[in-house]
Every structure is written in C-alpha cells, then in structure tokens.
Amino acid sequence: xxxxYVRSGGNGGSWTSGAVGTPLASINLAAATAVAGxxxxxxxxxxGTSTGPVTISLTGSLSSPITxxxxxxxxxxxxxxxxxxxGATESTTGAGSFNLFKTNATTQVTYWNGIQFNSGNAxxxxxxxxxxxxxxxxxxxxxxxxxxVNNTNTGSGIGLGPSGESNDVMVxxxxxxxxxxxxxxCIFNVDFRFRWLNTTGAIVLGTVPxxxxxxxxxxxxxxxxxxxxxxxxxxxxxxLGVTGSTPDWSLFENCKFGxxxxxxxxxSGSFATxxxxxxxFINCGAGGTNYLYRLSGFQGDIYSETSVTRxxxxxxxxxxxxxxxxxxxxxxxxxPLESDPIIFxxxxxxxxxxxxxxxxxxxxxxxxxxxxxxxxxxNASFPISTLDLSTQSATILTTGSAQPTDSVSTWNGTGxxxxxxxxxxxxxxxxxxxxxxxVTIMCMKPSFTFYYDPLRG
Numbered sequence: 001x002x003x004x005y006v007r008s009g010g011n012g013g014s015w016t017s018g019a020v021g022t023p024l025a026s027i028n029l030a031a032a033t034a035v036a037g038x039x040x041x042x043x044x045x046x047x048g049t050s051t052g053p054v055t056i057s058l059t060g061s062l063s064s065p066i067t068x069x070x071x072x073x074x075x076x077x078x079x080x081x082x083x084x085x086x087g088a089t090e091s092t093t094g095a096g097s098f099n100l101f102k103t104n105a106t107t108q109v110t111y112w113n114g115i116q117f118n119s120g121n122a123x124x125x126x127x128x129x130x131x132x133x134x135x136x137x138x139x140x141x142x143x144x145x146x147x148x149v150n151n152t153n154t155g156s157g158i159g160l161g162p163s164g165e166s167n168d169v170m171v172x173x174x175x176x177x178x179x180x181x182x183x184x185x186c187i188f189n190v191d192f193r194f195r196w197l198n199t200t201g202a203i204v205l206g207t208v209p210x211x212x213x214x215x216x217x218x219x220x221x222x223x224x225x226x227x228x229x230x231x232x233x234x235x236x237x238x239x240l241g242v243t244g245s246t247p248d249w250s251l252f253e254n255c256k257f258g259x260x261x262x263x264x265x266x267x268s269g270s271f272a273t274x275x276x277x278x279x280x281f282i283n284c285g286a287g288g289t290n291y292l293y294r295l296s297g298f299q300g301d302i303y304s305e306t307s308v309t310r311x312x313x314x315x316x317x318x319x320x321x322x323x324x325x326x327x328x329x330x331x332x333x334x335x336p337l338e339s340d341p342i343i344f345x346x347x348x349x350x351x352x353x354x355x356x357x358x359x360x361x362x363x364x365x366x367x368x369x370x371x372x373x374x375x376x377x378x379n380a381s382f383p384i385s386t387l388d389l390s391t392q393s394a395t396i397l398t399t400g401s402a403q404p405t406d407s408v409s410t411w412n413g414t415g416x417x418x419x420x421x422x423x424x425x426x427x428x429x430x431x432x433x434x435x436x437x438x439v440t441i442m443c444m445k446p447s448f449t450f451y452y453d454p455l456r457g
Contacts, residue, residue: 037064053096070114091118108138120151137168161191240269271298299337355457360450366400
C-alpha cells in the first residue's frame with residue numbers, strides 16, 4: 001500500500017521540502033501506477049489536463065480500495081483528516097469520452113473525495129462514462145465531487161454505465177453535483193445500482209438541462225434521497241427513452257424539486273409495457289409540505305390528496321390526506337394498478353376485519369373494478385404468507401358485484417362531485433402468527449378515478 005501524490009503545474013521536484021518525491025501531473029498518470037490499497041493524494045490547487053479520450057481505471061477491493069482524495073498540500077505528510085478539502089480539477093480537452101473505469105474485468109472499488117471532473121471543451125463531443133463496459137464490476141463512491149460537462153455539444157452528457165447490461169456495479173454520489181454546457185445534455189444510460197444522496201444544489205447553475213435523467217435502462221436501480229434538484233426549475237426530471245423503459249427500482253425520497261411531484265411534467269414520455277416498473281416520489285416537492293406522494297407507471301398514477309379526505313382518516317399530524325388513484329387504459333383484472341402496501345404489525349391470532357374506505361363520483365365500484373390484496377402469516381408452522389383476495393371477483397369471468405356500502409364515513413371536499421358514492425373494501429382474516437399485514441389496493445378498471453383512505457379501518 002503506497003501513498004501517491006498528484007499535483008500539476010510544474011511545482012518542482014517535491015510536494016513539501018522533498019518529503020514525498022515528485023508528484024505526478026495528473027490523476028490519469030497516477031492511476032497507471034496504482035494498485036489495490038494505494039492512496040492517491042491530490043493537491044487542492046491541482047489542475048490536471050489531458051487531451052481526450054481519457055480512461056482512468058483503478059483496481060481495488062472492499063478490503064483494499066484505492067482512494068483518491070483532495071487535500072491541502074501544505075498540510076501533514078501523509079495527509080490527515082483535517083487536510084481533506086476540495087478544489088482539485090481533472091479535465092480533458094478536445095473530443096472523446098472521459099471514462100472512469102472501463103474494459104477491466106477485475107473488481108474496481110474506489111473512493112473519491114473533493115475532485116471536479118471537466119469533460120471536453122468548446123463544442124467538442126466529450127461525455128463522461130462511469131463503468132462503461134459490460135465487463136466492468138465494482139463499487140465507486142464520490143463525496144463532494146462535481147461532474148462538469150464542459151462543452152456545448154448536444155450529444156455530450158453523463159453516462160452511468162454502457163448501453164446494455166452492466167455486471168455487478170454500484171455507484172454512490174454523496175454531496176456530488178453535476179453541471180452541463182447545453183440544454184440537451186443530461187444523465188443517461190443509468191445501467192446499474194446508482195444512489196444519489198445528501199446533495200445541496202445538485203445542479204450547478206450554468207445551462208439547465210431540459211431533462212435531468214434520460215434513457216434510464218434495465219436492469220438498474222435509481223435511488224435519490226435528500227437531493228436538491230430545485231435548480232432544474234420546471235424542466236422534466238425524467239424523460240423515458242424511445243423504448244419507454246424504466247429502472248427495476250426507482251425512488252425519490254425527501255428531495256427538493258422546482259415543481260411539485262404531482263405535476264404531469266415531472267416525467268416526460270410514455271411507459272412501454274407492464275414490465276416498466278413505476279417511479280415513486282415520497283415527501284418530495286417545492287414547498288414546505290411533508291406528505292406529498294406520487295407513484296407513476298404504465299398502469300397509471302397514485303397521488304397524495306388533501307382536498308378530498310375522510311373525516312377521522314389518515315393525517316400527517318396536521319393535514320388530512322388521502323390517495324387519489326387515476327388508472328390508465330392499461331389495466332385489467334389480472335394486471336391492475338397497485339398501490340404501495342399499507343403495512344401494520346399484528347400480534348393477534350384471532351379473526352380481524354380489515355376495512356379500507358373508498359369514494360368516487362357517480363359510480364358504484366364493483367369487485368371487478370377495485371379490490372384489495374391482503375398478505376399475512378396464515379400458517380402456524382411456517383412463516384409463509386397467505387394471500388387474501390376475497391374482495392376481488394373469484395375469476396376473470398365472474399360477474400362483478402358491488403363493494404359494500406360505507407354508511408359510517410363522511411368525506412370532505414366532495415362539492416365538485418355530481419353524486420359521491422361511499423364504499424369500503426372489507427375482508428376478515430385469521431392470522432396464525434404475529435407479524436406484518438400488508439394491504440395493497442388494486443384498480444382493475446381502465447381510465448378510472450377514485451380515492452381511498454390509507455388509514456386502515
């Protein structure tokens with residue numbers, strides 16, 4: 001395990017009084033000599049420049065990662081925690097990709113802190129690619145970094161993976177920002193597990209992209225928590241690719257946007273098939289509310305709702321809330337729009353009745369239209385789940401019957417309804433073990449709107 005020092009600018013033969021030998025002029029040169037376990041210390045005034053294309057490929061493992069950390073070169077040798085800072089830049093000029101990790105089938109595990117990467121210049125086509133090879137595998141974490149697409153070419157951007165299946169790759173960004181040189185540039189080809197966390201001002205002001213994420217692929221996981229996207233303004237967060245594909249899992253939670261997640265302009269494009277997994281937005285928005293929610297996918301949308309709410313129903317502690325369900329034309333009896341589950345812990349092994357209260361306008365909901373799926377532990381010998389579908393019609397050919405009337409509830413905000421119809425989804429189950437009970441609401445009626453109270457009755 002070696003200390004490798006990086007500092008550009010013709011600073012002589014030493015970092016500090018000859019203590020560290022001759023620093024290398026670029027991270028690219030340092031990467032060529034680094035092996036698993038090495039530490040690359042990059043001076044805060046480092047400004048490395050290479051003519052593109054450039055590939056920085058570092059081997060390492062979780063037990064012996066390679067770390068690349070920006071430090072104050074006037075500090076301790078070797079550096080200590082107090083020396084960690086930002087300011088170092090690594091840039092390419094001309095055309096060609098700026099690759100971090102490529103064509104290396106060995107595991108590549110790295111940690112980066114405080115580096116700004118600049119790709120290309122002028123109108124040259126120069127995009128970033130992380131793990132841009134089907135043979136890549138590994139993990140990279142970036143703290144306090146910036147990915148700057150430093151050119152105006154509309155074909156440039158930040159590619160997270162190749163255009164295909166990437167093997168065993170995960171990337172984390174902590175307080176890591178992006179910057180673009182043209183409105184058509186974006187983050188594209190999300191093709192592995194990618195988490196963006198705890199980032200203020202995630203989009204460095206310059207040229208705001210028309211859409212931030214585009215051509216998000218499968219298989220992949222896209223997760224953003226605590227990220228401030230507000231500089232995106234009212235532009236789209238996600239534009240689906242021409243195939244309408246989506247990640248295997250996507251979640252935006254506790255994020256700041258320039259528009260509400262309930263806005264139809266948040267996601268641009270059309271979902272392709274039932275195989276497109278939905279996007280989830282939990283507690284994200286542009287204002288001071290903390291209950292906003294949206295699930296959006298091929299089968300439709302489910303939103304948080306504060307206008308049409310049930311008295312005594314769900315609340316965030318101050319504001320009554322419900323869920324508004326708007327199905328697309330792409331639902332049916334066997335492929336419904338499904339909610340995220342209502343989950344509660346049960347300790348009883350006696351029969352319990354579960355009610356979920358629903359309301360719609362001028363229509364009596366049938367058990368072929370809306371039902372609930374209850375998952376519970378119904379076997380005393382094994383923790384295998386039992387699935388109760390008693391509120392749904394028995395088969396796809398069974399004639400529908402009306403769901404029970406709700407004669408006890410009152411709902412607010414129905415002044416715009418022609419004729420409010422109050423009903424409930426009700427089932428009695430007998431758990432055999434203590435454990436979680438999950439209640440999922442299913443909408444099987446195409447192009448239909450109704451509301452439900454997410455507080456179990």
